Amino acid sequence: MLRAMPGPGPARRPTTDAAVVSQDIVRLPVPEQLLVPLLRGRQRVTVAAGDRVMAGEIIVAPVDDHAVGALAPLDVVVSGERTIGTATALVLAPLAGALPGPVLPPPGDDPAALIRRVRAAGVRGYGGGGFPTFLKLREGRERAIRCLVINAVECEPELASDAALLADDAVGVLAGARAAARAAGATRIVLATAHPDTASATMLSGQGVEVLGIEAGYPGGDERMLAPHVTERRLATGERPTAAGVLVLNVATVHAVGLVAAGLVPCRRFVTVLADGATSRCVVDVVMGTPVSEVLRLVGPAPHDSMTSEGGRMMPRRIEDPSWPVSPTTTGIVVSPSIPTAEQPCIRCGLCVPVCPVDLAPDRIWRALESAATEDARPLGVEACTGCRCCDVVCPSGIALGAAFRRAAADLRESDSMAAAAERARVRFERHEARAQARAERARERRPRRSTGGSRGAVEAIVARARKRRSRSDAGRADLVRHDRSGPGDDE
Amino acid sequence: MGALGGAVGIGLATLARSTPDNSDALVLRVDALLPQTQCAQCGYPGCRPYAQAVVDGEAGIDQCPPGGEATVRALSHLLGDEATGVDARLRVPTPGLVAVIDETRCIGCALCLPACPVDAIVGAHRQMHTVIEAECTGCELCLPPCPVDCIELRRP
Numbered sequence: 237m238l239r240a241m242p243g244p245g246p247a248r249r250p251t252t253d254a255a256v257v258s259q260d261i262v263r264l265p266v267p268e269q270l271l272v273p274l275l276r277g278r279q280r281v282t283v284a285a286g287d288r289v290m291a292g293e294i295i296v297a298p299v300d301d302h303a304v305g306a307l308a309p310l311d312v313v314v315s316g317e318r319t320i321g322t323a324t325a326l327v328l329a330p331l332a333g334a335l336p337g338p339v340l341p342p343p344g345d346d347p348a349a350l351i352r353r354v355r356a357a358g359v360r361g362y363g364g365g366g367f368p369t370f371l372k373l374r375e376g377r378e379r380a381i382r383c384l385v386i387n388a389v390e391c392e393p394e395l396a397s398d399a400a401l402l403a404d405d406a407v408g409v410l411a412g413a414r415a416a417a418r419a420a421g422a423t424r425i426v427l428a429t430a431h432p433d434t435a436s437a438t439m440l441s442g443q444g445v446e447v448l449g450i451e452a453g454y455p456g457g458d459e460r461m462l463a464p465h466v467t468e469r470r471l472a473t474g475e476r477p478t479a480a481g482v483l484v485l486n487v488a489t490v491h492a493v494g495l496v497a498a499g500l501v502p503c504r505r506f507v508t509v510l511a512d513g514a515t516s517r518c519v520v521d522v523v524m525g526t527p528v529s530e531v532l533r534l535v536g537p538a539p540h541d542s543m544t545s546e547g548g549r550m551m552p553r554r555i556e557d558p559s560w561p562v563s564p565t566t567t568g569i570v571v572s573p574s575i576p577t578a579e580q581p582c583i584r585c586g587l588c589v590p591v592c593p594v595d596l597a598p599d600r601i602w603r604a605l606e607s608a609a610t611e612d613a614r615p616l617g618v619e620a621c622t623g624c625r626c627c628d629v630v631c632p633s634g635i636a637l638g639a640a641f642r643r644a645a646a647d648l649r650e651s652d653s654m655a656a657a658a659e660r661a662r663v664r665f666e667r668h669e670a671r672a673q674a675r676a677e678r679a680r681e682r683r684p685r686r687s688t689g690g691s692r693g694a695v696e697a698i699v700a701r702a703r704k705r706r707s708r709s710d711a712g713r714a715d716l717v718r719h720d721r722s723g724p725g726d727d728e
Numbered sequence: 729m730g731a732l733g734g735a736v737g738i739g740l741a742t743l744a745r746s747t748p749d750n751s752d753a754l755v756l757r758v759d760a761l762l763p764q765t766q767c768a769q770c771g772y773p774g775c776r777p778y779a780q781a782v783v784d785g786e787a788g789i790d791q792c793p794p795g796g797e798a799t800v801r802a803l804s805h806l807l808g809d810e811a812t813g814v815d816a817r818l819r820v821p822t823p824g825l826v827a828v829i830d831e832t833r834c835i836g837c838a839l840c841l842p843a844c845p846v847d848a849i850v851g852a853h854r855q856m857h858t859v860i861e862a863e864c865t866g867c868e869l870c871l872p873p874c875p876v877d878c879i880e881l882r883r884p
Contacts, residue, residue: 654763657764657862657865658762658763658764659764660863661764661765661766661846661863661865662759662764662775662776664846664847664848664863665764665766665774665775665845665846667847668844668845668846668847669774669845672842
């Protein structure tokens with residue numbers, strides 16, 4: 237019995253075919269070169285060009301508290317680093333005959349050890365968000381969550397990557413769910429899926445996983461909209477599901493955690509290739525690090541004036557350079573014509589309001605942004621926008637609302653951080669001024685008073701001051717800029 | 729003559745934007761709109777004195793170069809003054825730059841330390857000086873005191 241999702245979403249038809257069987261998946265071989273994108277300043281490469289590295293060895297280490305590392309997925313030789321667009325990537329050349337297999341001793345049952353290994357292996361959200369999984373597991377533990385939700389809803393129309401994984405390796409998903417639940421402290425595991433009657437779902441149900449059928453309108457796969465189905469608590473704007481005792485992980489992320497728990501390095505993922513003009517959608521099983529151009533060879537040369545994006549049709553992320561690699565966030569690759577958009581003015585039709593999944597009023601937010609009053613968009617909730625672009629799809633004027641809202645939210649974050657920095661500067665300035673004044677006070681008290689004991693005392697005082705002044709100018713300090721604040725000279 | 733004096737008096741009263749009761753609150757609100765660079769380019773030794781001068785009617789709202797047009801607009805919105813941009817006679821600095829000390833040339837003279845209005849320079853006599861990048865407001869006040877010109881402004 238499918239539970240209907242409340243409210244909006246322009247695409248209410250079922251999104252993926254229930255029957256994606258193993259034979260329909262194209263398995264791509266290990267390519268000649270693997271690319272590992274690097275986050276400049278937040279990650280550091282720990283190997284050098286020419287190094288032979290065995291599978292499981294550390295190749296990238298995190299620099300700050302929220303970054304992840306990377307392990308060699310296979311036995312490779314490090315070729316060096318390469319620039320793709322504005323990013324840098326580490327280039328690895330897999331050795332002939334390299335096969336992934338258990339390469340590290342399993343981290344064991346200790347949750348902290350598993351979370352550390354998940355971080356070192358670079359596991360990030362495979363549903364497209366790419367958020368570091370170790371942070372989610374750790375937060376789940378800290379907030380004492382009770383329930384782990386395996387998110388296989390896959391609401392992006394036409395994507396079938398998660399469906400392919402469930403059909404292909406439900407046992408691996410189960411192992412991953414158990415490991416992730418142990419690490420995060422969850423006692424209940426739920427599978428959220430649009431197809432609760434498949435063999436995989438039935439098998440998982442028999443193993444103690446609760447199967448939750450979701451009518452998969454877009455954007456029903458968003459974790460904030462799944463959480464209320466397993467708890468009675470609605471999330472407030474800006475709250476994460478862990479606030480309600482629920483941790484939601486994409487099914488492929490869960491599978492990757494299972495691999496890490498078994499001592500393996502996650503190496504491959506399923507990617508749905510959608511190309512306009514191709515006869516059918518194609519799901520590939522590809523090694524992460526393979527350039528997108530290699531994957532697209534399967535569908536033939538791209539038509540002139542087309543663009544390539546990562547993700548699905550609703551939330552595509554444009555890929556400028558086709559040598560950009562497949563990564564954990566590549567749920568799909570879409571090749572579509574680059575249609576120049578002709579935006580027309582907003583006609584106040586109001587069609588965008590009922591489709592917003594987080595109950596915003598896109599028309600009012602657009603009005604605020606149109607008049608360059610970005611601050612006015614804040615109380616209207618622009619920071620809660622999920623970027624789903626349901627409003628884009630229904631807008632008869634073709635306004636790119638989603639992109640504008642994302643820019644506005646970024647602008648607000650930037651002005652908040654500048655305001656915080658200004659406040660810090662103000663406090664430091666006040667303390668600086670207070671110290672300077674105290675110093676000036678002390679110096680005034682120490683200065684010799686004019687002598688009252690006869691003219692000889694007065695003359696001696698005048699001569700002493702003149703000598704002091706001359707010795708200071710002799711030291712060559714006359715050319716210094718003096719300003720209102722006290723300098724080091726006042727202490728002498 | 730008395731009428732002229734009266735007119736000037738009324739003029740000054742409207743320039744001073746507040747009564748003694750609420751002037752402190754208004755100064756705080758103006759100060760909150762300023763970038764806190766504390767560079768003194770407005771002619772006042774800090775953002776708070778400038779805010780006070782604006783409220784007292786002594787200074788215009790177009791005297792803050794680091795704040796740029798955004799600050800002029802915000803002050804105009806708050807106080808109802810008309811202004812288009814920063815006074816053309818003031819040099820608007822490139823935003824976002826921070827001071828960096830060239831450690832190979834620094835002689836440890838400690839003259840830049842008190843010059844920094846937000847204490848963003850760490851050091852002592854004959855010890856290496858360095859600018860804490862996160863706290864530097866780019867006010868450029870440390871550049872003149874340095875006797876060996878070893879401080880420059882750069883992108884962080």
